[in-house]
Amino acid sequence: MKLKYLLIYCILFICTLYPAQNTLIDGLKNQLSGNDISTAEKFRIYNELTEYYRVSDQYPTAEKYVQQQLELAQKQNNYAEQVKALTQKGIIKLNQSKYDKVPSLIDESNAIAQKSNDKIASLYASYLNIYYNNALGKPENTIKLIQKTLPLVEKQSSEIILNAKLNYILYGIYTEWNDAENATKYAKKAIDLAEKSDNKNLLSSAYSALAVCYSFQYEKTGDLKDLKPVIEMCKKAGALYHQFPGHVSAHVQAMALLNLINYYLNYPVMTPEIRSEIQNNANEILTLTQHTTLNQGMQAGALGILSNLATRDHNNTLAEQYLLKAEQILLTQQPVYYHVMINVVRDLAKLYAEQKNYQKAFEYESKVTEYSNLLFDEGQAETAKRLEAQYQSQRKESELKALTEKTASLKKEKLLYISLGIIGLIGAFFMFRSYHFKLRYSIERENKLDTEKHEAEMQIKLQEEEQARLKAEQELLTLQQQKLQSEVLASQLHIQHKNEVLQQLQTQLSDTDINIHQVVRGENRVDNDFEKIRFTIQELxxxxxxxxxxxxxxxxxxxxxxxxxxxxxxxxxxxxxxxxxxxxxxxxxxxxxxxxxxxxxxxxxxxxxxxxxxxx
The missing domain is CATH 1.10.10.10 (Winged helix-like DNA-binding domain superfamily/Winged helix DNA-binding domain)
Incomplete structure (x- = not known):
């Protein structure tokens, strides 16, 4: 059961961004050859063409467009597109099982991302590392890397498809682990992101992925009601091709129909409606795959389904024809797709055994064994490649860790020497400063003593001059006081005289005959006396x-x-x-x-x- 889910996941993931139609690809090529196309549009077309030829297993053509994209990105100093091209190149190598060619591409991508400090470049460098770990069969490392990268991708609104790819990888890992809950969660996220990106190919594949998740429950219970949501998701995946003509590729549509047919065959009772739909879908798959490359597996699968229907009708001759045609188609692909071939030859062996044609039955049973051995050998060789790549990766990680530790140790040692040197310089500096300070203090103290001595001499001289000045002022004040005393005494005599005049005036006023002129003159004398007093005060x-x-x-x-x-x-x-x-x-x-x-x-x-x- 786990192998079945793994195969479906691998096929779906390859088809995730498969371009819509060959006519669309031709249109992209025509645009690329135009003169009025912008650089940004060129990069978009390069990415789509590379993706198309990569999933079609036309690796030389895919690498040609990758190289053109890389050269243009280097010319324009576009670091994000450089890393995108290197990522596509690395994925192509992984699809060809050339694991040893990828680490250098990862290192180059990381170096560009670090040099440029470009967020998009960094995300795609991380995505190549994630894809590499997933291809090597290291799911735990893959999940850790995705958990580290996914939050950063979610912040970039322009990278919805990259976000969907990461969620799709998580869906595939949890599907391999038979973890239906997590597989369903990430498949639903992939659907939401596909709807936002308006990429119908991606949406169709995500619907098929969710159908796989729902089938877990049906495998447990065998209840028909648990099969219905599986069928519903498969129908949604197949309906997009007709709802959005030209937006869903023939390859993706054929895969969706093949999944739907396989789940229909699980119905306990095949109604005429279901049989008719199965047959129509199988014929549609054969029609669709006429326009795609490397489609032998899906064509053989559709022929196997038609053979199954013929067997149900007890038309063994027609069933045989379908199976023999499927075998011939599969032999045209190199290497042969052994997973489907084994099912085809096994059904032929069973068919010949029922017809009592034991020689043919034995011949095809032998082929079952032969193809099973070849599949095993192919798997062993692939496993050996992966193990070798894992070993090289682990050795590189160990060397990197040791180098990092050594670098850290050397850095600490260098810092220690630098610290000691700085401490020595600081010590020498402070010693010099201390000597300089003492010398300067000694000179300043000597200068200060000279200054203080000079100031003391000046102070003594000033004190002597001040004492002489005070003595002269004291003598002057003594003379002034003597003068003032005499002036005050004279003023008092004048005042006494004024008093006598006033007394006389008072006596005169008692007489009837008053000489007013004399009174006025008397008052004037009073004022004159005040002026004299004022003069005396002002002198004082x-x-x-x-x-x-x-x-x-x-x-x-x-x-x-x-x-x-x-x-x-x-x-x-x-x-x-x-x-x-x-x-x-x-x-x-x-x-x-x-x-x-x-x-x-x-x-x-x-x-x-x-x-x-x-x-x-």
């Missing part, structure tokens, strides 16, 4: 009135300035009242008002405040 402290005006929070009047001068000279309230001929109460009110103007509190004496102004 030139900025006195300027300072008190600056200290005041409000504007000061002339009378306010007089009060300030009197208070600064140390006169008390009674003296000021007598001088200004006002009541002491008025003087106290004025002093209160002055405190407000200067922003002083009640406990601060104006006399002390003015003395402070003088001392500033």
């Amino acid at each position: 402290h030139p900025d006195f009135f300027k300072n008190i005006n600056e200290k005041a929070k409000q504007k000061l009047t002339t009378l306010d300035l007089k009060y300030c001068a009197y208070l600064y000279l140390g006169m008390d309230t009674k003296q000021i009242a007598n001088l200004l001929s006002v009541e002491p109460k008025s003087v106290r009110m004025t002093k209160y008002r002055l405190k407000k103007k200067f922003g002083l509190d009640e406990n601060t004496a104006l006399e002390s405040f003015f003395q402070g102004v003088f001392s500033e």
Whole structure:
């Protein structure tokens, strides 16, 4: 059973991207020879032509287009297309079982991908490695590589078909393992991706793949209801050819019909409708394969089915004719497709035995043995090639691992030497810096000491000059104080004289005859006396009135300035009242008002405040 699924999977995978019709291929060739075609379109056509001839086993022609694609990609510095061409070249070698030719192509693809840092190139390099591991029969490695690559492919919306191919490979692996659940999951993913890509060939093959997955359940139960979904998927695969004319290749359609017929033959009762459909489909397969190459296996299969129907009708002669024709067709292919040939000669042996033609029966039984041995030998040779390729691959991996470890060791050793060298340089640098710092510190300290000595000498000289200047100023201040004292004394005498004048004026005012001119002259003398006092204050402290005006929070009047001068000279309230001929109460009110103007509190004496102004 496992071999049956494996054969179906291999045939389906080969047909995955089979081009629609020969007419389409001819059209692609005509486009390629045109002058107005873009480079991008050329690459697309090269990929399709290479795929067509590769799956047709026309490897020389496929390699010709691969080489043209590779040369154009190198000329255009298109790294993605270079890797795509190398990938196709590697797959062609694998299809020819030339496993030893592929590792160098994988290395070249990886080198281009790494050099270019192109994401698409990297994905196709990975795909070639995946295909190689799958061809060598290393499913575990294949799955690991796909699990690593598939998330990156899914991020590239332009690579839906590559995504579908990877899922199809996973479907095939799980089919070989009889894992129906996972096989079904990946077959369904392949269907979804095929629908998105609008590739009907891929979609038809994916439907056939899902039919294989559904057949697992039927093989277990034998229940007819489990066969119906299998038939349904096969019909979907075959219907695309007629729904989308020209989009599904004859080869893919023939394969879909062959699968459908094989499942129909599992019906316990063959109704006339089913028989008619089987016969029509078999004849359609023969018609379709007339236009394809290397179709001997499918033609022989269709003839075998017609032989089966003739046998059911007890028409042994017709059944024999179909089988003999199938044998002849298979012999035209080199190498012979032994899997189908064994079934054909076995059916002939059985047919001749029923006809009691034992000589012919023995002859074909011998052929069964002969072809079985040839198939075994072919399988052994193929297995030997794969084992040799696996051995070379493992040896290369071991050498690569050893080389990687050696490189890592050398790198660590190199890093160690570099580190030691750096440490030595750093040590030498710090030693030099330390010596340089000490030398510079010594020079700076010596310079600093010289500077400090010079500054100390200058400081002593300045102190001596300052002392001489202070002494001269002190002598000058002493002279000024003596002068001021005499001037203040003279001012006080003038004030006393003014007081006597005022007392006389007061006496005169008691008389009826008042000389007003004398009163005015008296007032003028008071003002003159104030001017003298002001002159005395300004001589004592030139900025006195300027300072008190600056200290005041409000504007000061002339009378306010007089009060300030009197208070600064140390006169008390009674003296000021007598001088200004006002009541002491008025003087106290004025002093209160002055405190407000200067922003002083009640406990601060104006006399002390003015003395402070003088001392500033």
